[in-house]
Amino acid sequence: MDTTPKQKPYAATGTEASWHRGWILTDAKREKFRQTSLKSQAAKARAMRGECNKPKHPIPTPRLDPCTLMPKRRPNGLRALSLFSGGGGLDIGFDRAGYEHVASYDILPLVANVLGEAWPERRVIAGDAGDVTQMDWRIYRERVDVLHGGPPCQPFSHAGSRAGAADVRDMIPELVRAVVEIRPRAFVCENVSGLATKQFARYLQAVLFEPLSRNYTIRMFILEAASFGVPQRRKRVFFVGFSNKQAAERFCEPTPTHVWDSATTKLSKTMGAREALGLDTLGFDGLAPTIRSGLTGPRHSTSVVNSATSLRDWNALGIWPNGVAPDRHAASLFVAKGGHYRLSLADCMVLQGFPADWPIKPPVYKALGLIGNSVAPPMGYAVACAVAKALSMPPNRTRTTSSSREARHGRAYGVRLRGSLK
Numbered sequence: 564m565d566t567t568p569k570q571k572p573y574a575a576t577g578t579e580a581s582w583h584r585g586w587i588l589t590d591a592k593r594e595k596f597r598q599t600s601l602k603s604q605a606a607k608a609r610a611m612r613g614e615c616n617k618p619k620h621p622i623p624t625p626r627l628d629p630c631t632l633m634p635k636r637r638p639n640g641l642r643a644l645s646l647f648s649g650g651g652g653l654d655i656g657f658d659r660a661g662y663e664h665v666a667s668y669d670i671l672p673l674v675a676n677v678l679g680e681a682w683p684e685r686r687v688i689a690g691d692a693g694d695v696t697q698m699d700w701r702i703y704r705e706r707v708d709v710l711h712g713g714p715p716c717q718p719f720s721h722a723g724s725r726a727g728a729a730d731v732r733d734m735i736p737e738l739v740r741a742v743v744e745i746r747p748r749a750f751v752c753e754n755v756s757g758l759a760t761k762q763f764a765r766y767l768q769a770v771l772f773e774p775l776s777r778n779y780t781i782r783m784f785i786l787e788a789a790s791f792g793v794p795q796r797r798k799r800v801f802f803v804g805f806s807n808k809q810a811a812e813r814f815c816e817p818t819p820t821h822v823w824d825s826a827t828t829k830l831s832k833t834m835g836a837r838e839a840l841g842l843d844t845l846g847f848d849g850l851a852p853t854i855r856s857g858l859t860g861p862r863h864s865t866s867v868v869n870s871a872t873s874l875r876d877w878n879a880l881g882i883w884p885n886g887v888a889p890d891r892h893a894a895s896l897f898v899a900k901g902g903h904y905r906l907s908l909a910d911c912m913v914l915q916g917f918p919a920d921w922p923i924k925p926p927v928y929k930a931l932g933l934i935g936n937s938v939a940p941p942m943g944y945a946v947a948c949a950v951a952k953a954l955s956m957p958p959n960r961t962r963t964t965s966s967s968r969e970a971r972h973g974r975a976y977g978v979r980l981r982g983s984l985k
């Protein structure tokens with residue numbers, strides 16, 4: 564094993580980082596922002612002292628329990644390895660789909676607190692030791708059936724400068740290296756849908772398809788979180804690869820379980836954001852706009868707004884997406900402009916599809932970083948179930964026979980196939 568320390572390309576942070584793009588502001592504009600921020604801090608302090616004389620919002624009880632969107636399945640005998648685990652969105656999906664995780668890796672130390680509290684038995688490697696660029700993955704060979712990960716999306720996101728491979732945060736080559744070294748039976752790679760645009764077609768060909776397609780049959784598809792009952796507009800691209808051709812042929816992309824904008828279907832209706840949060844009706848509801856990651860810039864942000872359009876949509880919903888409060892009580896004390904409902908971390912978790920008791924905690928900007936960066940768990944669950952189904956069917960059965968049998972039993976087969984590792 565080569566023990567020479569590897570270079571850490573992304574070691575710089577804040578305004579020192581190569582991806583930092585400062586705002587070009589006049590002194591007058593900068594001063595205006597400063598004054599607004601000071602005013603808002605003072606208003607918050609008054610509110611927390613109970614000096615808010617406007618009517619308080621009653622604290623709502625959410626109507627959506629995201630766990631109902633991803634019923635826990637029995638163990639399926641498949642072993643998963645999680646890279647770039649973050650707040651655990653994809654991990655939750657795989658866990659509830661019946662996988663057993665061998666380990667979870669992330670460079671953020673905070674991830675150890677969240678995943679460690681949620682799953683005390685889980686091997687969570689976070690902080691410097693969780694840096695995927697420093698790993699020799701061969702230790703996991705023969706020990707992992709499915710490798711999954713959502714590498715950082717900033718190099719491909721429409722919210723950033725879309726520098727792709729030129730952005731040192733691009734970790735897709737690292738996920739590919741892990742697949743090559745471990746040779747799992749299947750892998751799942753998730754990212755923003757911007758990665759599936761023409762701009763990155765060559766990049767994907769060179770970085771993902773070419774190195775892996777000799778040993779894997781790879782499928783690429785885009786899913787919408789609202790199609791799985793999540794009350795938010797959130798599109799993500801998935802790459803799913805199988806080392807076994809039959810498993811790849813059996814694989815079916817997850818089909819929607821829910822629908823938002825049609826009454827003429829037998830699918831369940833996705834709740835609107837207000838209904839999901841338990842807010843009173845305005846005679847109008849809608850999906851929440853895509854929740855932004857709070858960790859996308861060098862400054863700490865407690866806002867979930869990711870564009871001018873999304874701000875307009877939050878306004879229309881009567882929901883205040885800036886200054887997210889640490890909890891519902893604090894949110895109710897600090898009445899937002901126009902009497903709009905102020906979001907709390909717990910609300911953001913509902914809108915993202917996290918279980919209500921998921922241990923993501925303040926500080927708010929760090930918690931929002933984990934929530935906004937995550938795969939909506941019910942969407943991850945749908946992919947995890949589809950992969951388990953393709954891997955778990957006995958090879959001599961046809962798809963129809965197997966799926967009707969599965970429908971009878973209401974679960975995937977717990978059979979582990981051997982011999983597909985190259």
Ligand SMILES: C[S@@+](CC[C@H](N)C(=O)[O-])C[C@H]1O[C@@H](n2cnc3c(N)ncnc32)[C@H](O)[C@@H]1O
Pocket residue numbers: 646647648649650651652653654668669670671693694695696712713714715716734933936937938939
């Ligand atoms: C898009 S988020 C993943 C979210 C996760 N899949 C989920 O569903 O919650 C990307 C994660 O990659 C992590 N990351 C970035 N560079 C890394 C590195 N070199 N090693 C390990 N993790 C890294 C970040 O800390 C972040 O949590």
